[in-house]
Amino acid sequence: MAELMSSGLELTFAGMGIVFLFLTMLVYAINMMSGLIQRYLPEEPATSISIPVAPKNTATDKSYIAAITAAVHQYRSTH
Amino acid sequence: MAELMSSGLELTFAGMGIVFLFLTMLVYAINMMSGLIQRYLPEEPATSISIPVAPKNTATDKSYIAAITAAVHQYRSTH
Amino acid sequence: MAELMSSGLELTFAGMGIVFLFLTMLVYAINMMSGLIQRYLPEEPATSISIPVAPKNTATDKSYIAAITAAVHQYRSTH
Amino acid sequence: MENLISLWQSTGLYNFTIGQVFMMLVGFLLLYLAIKKGFEPLLLLPIGFGAILSNIPVAGIAEEGGLLYYLYFGIKLGLFPLLIFMGVGAMTDFGPMLANPKTLLLGAAAQVGIFAALLGALALNIVPGLEFSLKEAAAIGIIGGADGPTAIYVASKLAPDLLGAIAVAAYSYMALVPLIQPPIMRALTTEAERKIEMQQLRHVSKTEKIIFPLALLTLSILLLPSATPLVGAFAFGNLMNTSGVVDRLSQTAQNELINIVTIFLGLSVGSKLSAEAFLQVKTLGILSLGAVAFAIGTASGVMMAKLMNRFSDTPINPLIGAAGVSAVPMSARVANKVGLESNPHNFLLMHAMGPNVAGVIGSAVAAGVLLSLIK
Amino acid sequence: MENLISLWQSTGLYNFTIGQVFMMLVGFLLLYLAIKKGFEPLLLLPIGFGAILSNIPVAGIAEEGGLLYYLYFGIKLGLFPLLIFMGVGAMTDFGPMLANPKTLLLGAAAQVGIFAALLGALALNIVPGLEFSLKEAAAIGIIGGADGPTAIYVASKLAPDLLGAIAVAAYSYMALVPLIQPPIMRALTTEAERKIEMQQLRHVSKTEKIIFPLALLTLSILLLPSATPLVGAFAFGNLMNTSGVVDRLSQTAQNELINIVTIFLGLSVGSKLSAEAFLQVKTLGILSLGAVAFAIGTASGVMMAKLMNRFSDTPINPLIGAAGVSAVPMSARVANKVGLESNPHNFLLMHAMGPNVAGVIGSAVAAGVLLSLIK
Amino acid sequence: MENLISLWQSTGLYNFTIGQVFMMLVGFLLLYLAIKKGFEPLLLLPIGFGAILSNIPVAGIAEEGGLLYYLYFGIKLGLFPLLIFMGVGAMTDFGPMLANPKTLLLGAAAQVGIFAALLGALALNIVPGLEFSLKEAAAIGIIGGADGPTAIYVASKLAPDLLGAIAVAAYSYMALVPLIQPPIMRALTTEAERKIEMQQLRHVSKTEKIIFPLALLTLSILLLPSATPLVGAFAFGNLMNTSGVVDRLSQTAQNELINIVTIFLGLSVGSKLSAEAFLQVKTLGILSLGAVAFAIGTASGVMMAKLMNRFSDTPINPLIGAAGVSAVPMSARVANKVGLESNPHNFLLMHAMGPNVAGVIGSAVAAGVLLSLIK
Ligand code: NA
Ligand code: NA
């Protein structure tokens, strides 16, 4: 019982220690990340962003739909 | 063969007996249930019902969306 | 090594042979199919097609929805 | 050259057995019925395709290592039929039945078809070369339940070898309900009976619809636990819908989940349409008995309605008795249609929905009895 | 006659044990709470139904051959909680947290509840008849993480026998957050503190939101690999969403996939509510310790916010500390509501979302420590 | 203290091997390419993330007990690639190909890339330290099929150890098609050839589109049963769509089901990017051979079109030959784009869709030959 409690206490200190260590480091990581991004990769003000929402050159199986839809549309409009 | 048929007939009597017993009891259960509900839990006439369609205090992981959408909306509207 | 290469070459000839054989036969099959269909199962010109898009007499579990929706609608409209 | 011979020896042309060819033609026939005739396409299209795939020589698509072999575990373990039943439960509105509970008895009467077919199967043991065990006879009888998932669930437990034929028979006859039922309905009723108008159904409250699936499950637990896998899945789906508090789950159960399972279930059922299992005299027996079961179930439902009419103070149109076989919602539509022929202002659809969903419960109960008494 | 006796001996009425009856009542109670009280219905409705189904005598729905037996593999192998975490990740917006990163510390402080419950469980070993191993104590403690998938994941690894009780406690207390938290929050803060208005949050760019889940995962890899199954699933879901290049996958992860898994997970958790496992003094201990954990977690979060207020140049309303327990998004809403009572123009919701999602990370980290140190 | 040491010994920092670090960087690179460059993000994002997760020390996410270990069974048993193929089949419109069937030959010619890479792999056995068996060479060759699911299916059967590298190569080169193909296309054609306008495509009836998948499957059954798992899944998906009678199944196959499987497939492929398997000279060989395969396939398609032009009475623009490699629909778009450079009124997109989908059939047939002849 006493041994169990001491294991529990050790676990508690280790656990809360790691939790605080981890989240504190995360705070620093975020601050660093945000700083770097705001300096080197700023969002363009009015217009859109540097990372394309619509990928420019995807050729995935699943973009079949889009392409085929477009193509079929064009094809049908000529019939 | 004869034995098989007699098993089959037994099964048929037992089966149809249970089916009728079960559904007859269900008729009584429904009548009782509907009677009790109409007496003690009547639907409020014009307005809505006693059981909330939209749960009042759910905190589920999956209502993330709703809350976050709302929050983000408010947050964005200030930027 | 030499044996492996010769296996590879055999495989290549067999493979490209089958690929061309298969697709050539498919060309003929398509031409035959299209010819037969255009002759014996022509699409009706202006109106729709010979194969019903909406099945006429399905009784599937999953058409529950449609039927019940319709039924409920009718039922509610009388209440 | 060796390669060419080896290739030739691996073609379908070289390896076909006559049985495989025949079963593929059965598969193509099912596709034709599904696509061109609109027979239960949601099930018969995947079943037909599965039949073709599983009879391809060499490829082994239904053997260990193949797609259909693994998908079939979903039936073997009983998962697919129960998940479909859950989705069907979420789609079902018990309102009309709750508004007129005595129509439940019509759903009971129509189950006579199940036991008639069961006895018929046993009687066929007279025919030399035909041998049906009690388990097999029960699995065949359940075709008369006119409910796909129930039939597949029972067949997977009692007679997995007959699963393919039973499922095909069940879905085919469900699709044929508009042809099978009307002559029987007309033969057993008078013009006056078919003209009977029924009282308008009362409004059923949301609370009643929430309590009902729980009451149904409770009764099943008390009386017939062996029916609770089926009844429980159905009641769970229904409660997700009527409770109104888990709409996103209910929607998924009714749509994407049931669709995915339907694709897998159909293909897996098709994988049981192998030549060895299907090309037997038994199959002819199964197909005939299935037709008998539907016909007798229909007749029993109609006769029960006529009987009830004698004792009931509110009139019952006996046509709605035919809807007791289930085959939801087709047989309810048939009742409506035949009724309109006699009385163009008499809409029976909602009245027939009561016995219709009662028939689903009735066949689940009958399934429970069979699973419980036959070891 | 024999059949009738055999049927009677197969009824639920004949076979019930008192424990099964009691557990079914627990199941019905959960359904009542889910449907009528709106307590976490997405989980408690399937859990309650699963509890009923798994306690049906004879039917064996949670035993080999039954539906729930097979569904439970999804928990046993750890798949379901991780897939839910992935979907939750895809739904989560880290924007408010990134705009004010120091609120992460509130999410750290609130994890004290986990370890308080762990120590409490060990202390309860004094009570004769109660015995909690270290593993069990840890699994109980994680209730204080106020995060369903994390609790189920940890319990399935450390104490599968307690899984049912732990999951029920976790989701119940999450539903009760609006009752448990406000008195504690009011007791620990002054009216002036509750009136504190916080600075408007800065705009967070898309790039930051894309990098963050990767940074989070990297930190977890470096420091605490045992947390990476949870953190990784969460980060993957989040990245699918924020990257904007796989919208169709992100939508499916947030909707159909999480819905399907939620149904299966709930039913499987319910299958662990068997009489033998649940009807023990331990369960009372678990329920009490869960409440303690939520209360202490809430208090720690609030106190941490008060402490930070002393050292911070920008003001922090201590009410948002309570959101550090997670229970997303309920505890953030509670913080907002209690704040509005004191200052009707003070909307804390967005400010509370920071500690709220930080609490999810915090409890995943705590889970990683427990899984790593307890063998 | 002991705990602290034990914690330190359980960190990633303590346990990293250099290979794991390197493979994580590969994972991050794939994420970068997917998100920032838009390279096949639907596959490369999950693959990249899976690579990171499976190389985390201690966590064992790709080992027994971990998420990716279990997901990988979907590839091992061949389920995932076939389900994706089914969804792709449901998305594919064979109309343009049916309107101009001789373009099928372009889809045949482009498969030369597969066998060129196969021979190349065998030739690389000269290089000391590089050893490719016939099975491995075939699995590498299939990269030239430019079709993800086919490549993964074949690799999982013939060379599971190379699966990660092969899948990454296949999807990367598919994303790079707009860079790889145009110079080859320009080099092999004259300005006059690139200006060729093609006849307008005739209208294709619904009946033809329904019969075609069945005709394709039948031919495959007769000639090459070993290709029927792939061809059958594709034809089944296509028939669900064109038949028009199972729309809800077709929609689910094209959306939720393919999305769920894509997530799982991507993560599982990533789990094969372990340091031991990937960090080998072989991988460099695979990457080089993949590029060779794409280039030769493109060239063969173009040359075949030029050859056909000599004998055909209707003109064929040789640019559409390049679309025969598949990489649907990117290579058809590339053909269109290069064509527009020479003749701004010449829209080749629909004409290129014919060889494009023919290329999918062609590589499935080639896969069947390889699976059938290599034991
Ligand atoms: Na029935
Ligand atoms: Na937490």
Ligand code: NA
């Ligand atoms: Na190809």
